[in-house]
Amino acid sequence: MEAYAFSPEQLFGSVFKESGEFLLLDVRNNEEFEKFAIEGPFLTQMTNIPYFEFLEFEEESIAKIPRKNQIKIVCAKEGSAKYVADILTNAGFTDVGYLAGGIGTWADLLMPVEIAANEKYSIFQFIRPGKASLSYGLICADECFIFDPARTIDSYLDFSAQHGTRITAIFETHLQADYISGSQALAEASHAPIIAHEDDYRIASFEYDALRNGQVYSPEGSGIEIKAVHTPGHTPGSTSYLIDNQFLVSGDAVFIKSIGRPDLGGKVTEWSGLLFNTIVSVLKQMDDQIRVLPGHYMDWSEMDGSGRFIDSLRHIFDNNAAIYSIDDIHTFTDFIKANMRPQPEVYAQIRQVNAGLLTPPDEEQVIMDIGKNECAATHD
Amino acid sequence: MNDEIKTVKSFDLTGLSCPMPIVKVSKAMKELNPGDIIDALTSDPGALTDFPAWAKTSGNDIVDTRPEGENTRFFIKKS
Structure with missing residues (x-):
């Protein structure tokens, strides 16, 4: 299955209302992630693996992602999240989405x-x-x-x-x-x-x-x-x-x-x-x-x-x-x-x-x- | 421009947004010999923190970072 885009409103629905388990994967660099990250009462699993780690160490990075989860990916703009989403779908993950427009759309929502x-x-x-x-x-x-x-x-x-x-x-x-x-x-x-x-x-x-x-x-x-x-x-x-x-x-x-x-x-x-x-x-x-x-x-x-x-x-x-x-x-x-x-x-x-x-x-x-x-x- | 640093290759990555600047540079680095230096001109503001973070992850060295107007040129040495 191809990776799909989701909107900041849909992300709100996922992190502010009980809507099932998912992993939020933030692929920005650690410095940006430390400064500002997505929060929400129903956000229970979040991990930060920069997109360039998928580029340099693809297998090791993929191995860090639990297979059974729904995966939602965010990055600064959109491109890197989609890039990682494609890597994961190619590796056999079936439910992978990425935030349309990047984390700025969440910051402004x-x-x-x-x-x-x-x-x-x-x-x-x-x-x-x-x-x-x-x-x-x-x-x-x-x-x-x-x-x-x-x-x-x-x-x-x-x-x-x-x-x-x-x-x-x-x-x-x-x-x-x-x-x-x-x-x-x-x-x-x-x-x-x-x-x-x-x-x-x-x-x-x-x-x-x-x-x-x-x-x-x-x-x-x-x-x-x-x-x-x-x-x-x-x-x-x-x-x-x-x-x-x-x-x-x-x-x-x-x-x-x-x-x-x-x-x-x-x-x-x-x-x-x-x-x-x-x-x-x-x-x-x-x-x-x-x-x-x-x-x-x-x-x-x-x-x-x-x-x-x-x-x-x-x-x-x-x-x-x-x-x-x-x-x-x-x-x-x-x-x-x-x-x-x-x-x-x-x-x-x-x-x-x-x-x-x-x-x-x-x-x-x-x-x-x-x-x-x-x-x-x-x-x- | 890069008169004191001798580079084996130059990349103009202006207009590209992430992940493309890193994707291109990462690919190029893999074909170089240790000690070779390249320079890459970027316009994406995200590059400012992404390049140093990527270099650390990939084990390469950023030997210089120079602003050029709105853009930034990185000099990267293969370790």
Whole structure:
């Protein structure tokens, strides 16, 4: 049987849903594999054998692959995966696929999952497994609101069109450092305004609507509200958006198993203080049944049985007592400092891109945008 | 261009993407004598990490790496 191509969406289906045993064979060189690899809750077997090992030591390399498995091969672009797939099929393997377009298509993949649906609105979570990032779409009557869009804006434009809506506002929770935001491109494509906090966006080269803490956006005739809640700490302008008093799009303020690190701006003491104040005076004052829709997950153990990343404030406070129960600012700052680690060098450039101060060519943006986020204050 | 390094063969692999640059160079190396050096001009960004990794695996030596505009020229010695 000939080797077949599979799409990143099909790969998502295999690694994020229980779909049988397979071996993921990554044929990139070890250095690239160490930097970034495919992850997923149902990915149980993965091995890295560079394609040139198949070239130099064909028999020995083939002998490393278990015969009974289904084999899925990935490489940087596609060519090397197909090359190895052909070697394996020629050697008698019967179920061998390769990722069409290479690992970059996985790094960019966005998968929408429904979070809530009622007669007034529906909310979708866009999971980006390559980044462990989450963005959101709110559909309300004929309007679509996007929160923290990724660079690949066609996913949001298609999503809006499929629901027969038009994008009327783009909300940013903060100036992102870990991925390239799609806000500027999406604003150009949809003519919708970008809404963001000026403490993060005052350096921006593009137009945006500066929000006020407590400002309410109410889609026309919807009867629901989107309320901007200033939750500084991860950045000074960090803002969460409370939808219908029930769902909090928290950006990098609150994570299901952590909190957004306040040390990325080089002012760890000052920003830790902001974050501590956000926990005590804002988050702890909210209804703890409110469900958090975070900007990232740390790992897929946070995923619920329906394949979504969502949890109540109450559970988050209880499950992360080591962070959220600290009751004085000095202990909190010491805790943050004890967990600090370097940030990827590319983050400084990504901030510049997201503020419209730097516009690298598309191919360069793809490379800048590869890699799992480093936004949580705590880590394994 | 390669004035100080004497090479027995030159390859223009620009426009080729992986695995082809390595496939071609690997094949060529097998026909050389130990100590022979070839140079290969590549445009695929993947070559930057693939060539050194391949050389290590195959037991050849990359004796020099030179950027030429957008491209990179590797000098590879058969061990």
